[in-house]
Amino acid sequence: MNWTKTLRVTSVLVVIFIAVFLSFPLNEKINLGLDLQGGSHVILECVDTPNALVDNDAVNRVLEIIRNRIDQLGVSEPVIQRQGATRILVQLPGVADPEAAVDLIGKTALLEFKDEKGETQLTGAHLINAKSSFDQFSRSVVSIEFDKIGAKEFGEATKNNVGKILAITLDGKEISAPVVQEPILDGKAQITGKFTVESANHLAILLRAGALPVKVEILENRSVGPTLGRDSISRGIKAGIVGLILILIFMLIFYKGFGLVADFALVVCMILIVGALAGLKATLTLPGIAGIILTIGMAVDANILIFERIKEELRLEKTFRASIDAGFNKAFNTIFDANVTTLIAALALFYFGSGPIKGFAVTLSIGILASMFTAIVVTKIVLEVVAVKFNHKALL
């Protein structure tokens, strides 16, 4: 081997090594999308109601309160972003019960105490604390505590309604309708409704974070439970491995020695794709897995183009070495043009797509680039090394 060849072999090995290094350990280095790890993608819109109009300040407060609620839910790495004038994007990865979480963030959570005539006596505006606990019958309850002003108002309300029902409502829906036994003056109370531990906990979170100043509507909600996410991963991996094995066999049967070279290039290509995904911190989604699987088929395409060209050159009775060079030169333009157009389509998908589709566009683009690299660089080097040792007949 001469110097330049040694250099090229080394650089390819270095690239492969970097890719392996970047992607190890796999489960920590690959970012999984919400559709794979489970979680929710929600777009909320603040809407006007007769009582409260949406302005910039209101949206910011909504953002703040929602962030508060999510923090208390204990979601790791949530995304809470304002989108445009009135929209808020919320992404909650890895929550066990995405539905409950979405319900929690979208609620206005206006707590009201209403007398028997249905008139509001006071609201939850002056709450300073709320927590879930158990009463003496071990039922889940929510304990609340008012500040000074709240305690005074609450004292008044209870004083005026002794022996009567003082209903507790959340967003207009009654959660409890206790009869007031005696005035409560210390600003502390317990809400007993039909709570589970979880629902009591959620109500406490809502009350602590406070009511939203305006109503929010859920424009879009895509939630995937963890079971389906895991299922999707295993199905994706299965489809990928079966596809990969079938292609490896196909190439061996139809292209024999060349096929073996293509198979090697394909495996390198897969390593590079995973390495690039990890290195770019791209998010892998289910359509993204589909994109990788699709690349398996497309990656051998460039190899097939090259081999067919080399075979043609060999038919013209050129030497193996010369055929390799001519084959690569002639196939290069074709490979380049054909892949650029696919890349244009992938780019369009990336700019206009959302979430999972973006993931597809990303893996497809990475796949195209990786397959071009492996075909043009890796395949060529392997063939050149082989050409030194063997006659072309060994490959046909």
Next chain:
Amino acid sequence: MDLIGKKGFDFIKNRKIAYIISVIIILVGLISIIFQGFNLGIDFAGGTLLQIKFDKSVSTTEVRNVLSEFNLSQSTIQNLSENEFVIRIGKIDSEQRTEILTAFKENLTDLEVLRVETVGPVIGENLKKLAFYALLFAFIGIILYITVRFEFKFSIVSILALCHDSLIVLGIFSLLQKEITISIIAAVMTIVGYSINNTIVILDRLRENIKFKTREPFENLINMSINQSLSRTINTTLTTIIPILTLYFFGGNILSDFALALFIGMLAGTYSSIFIASPLLLEWNKIFKIHQKGIKISREKDKK
């Protein structure tokens, strides 16, 4: 000297048959699109999708009966297995959804919610626009690229081939009333990118042949180019279809329609690359009376 090597198939002579087959398939699809329309998924139409797994096996009728209590018996119910269902409901709010799930639990059996998707009409409209722009952007990008790298007429036949492929996929999806989701649009765009790939390989060969074999008539050059690329075209299509099939069979219900769209598109794309795109170049030359290099002999043949 025999330039093709072995003569191969005469694609030019049989091109009219190919045109007729394509026109028929596209027309059937178009008629379906016009009269039946598309089965727009909730991505575009708005609404709620629930994927639920019951603890015990449950029949579709039982599921529908529960839904009819909420006046939602019109919902589409698809059973993935004896206890797993995908239900598509019109617009409902989260409280209604909770009520429905409670009703399932009370009337049937306990269940797990695997997936919930709710898309409001605003988002749906927005997505329609995005999908349209994405397709437009891809088409324009590809026309520009091919015009720069090849010739304008190459880009026109490529785009015609693309329209051919996309229309076939969309037509068949309308015919089968398969759901159109964003994934399907992504599949169509992948086909757009991929079918052009096949077409380009042949056109690229043609470009090369035009340059080096100036004395051959144009139709011979086209035939030659298609035949020279044929084993590559077929093998590549096979290697691409294999993973698509594994996606279809192993990828689960979310990916199966996506894989189906890709599968139809790949077949249509390969077909159009071989039988439609390059032969159309000949029609172009005829319409605009272009004397392609070496075209003289071909003009004489035409007069026969």
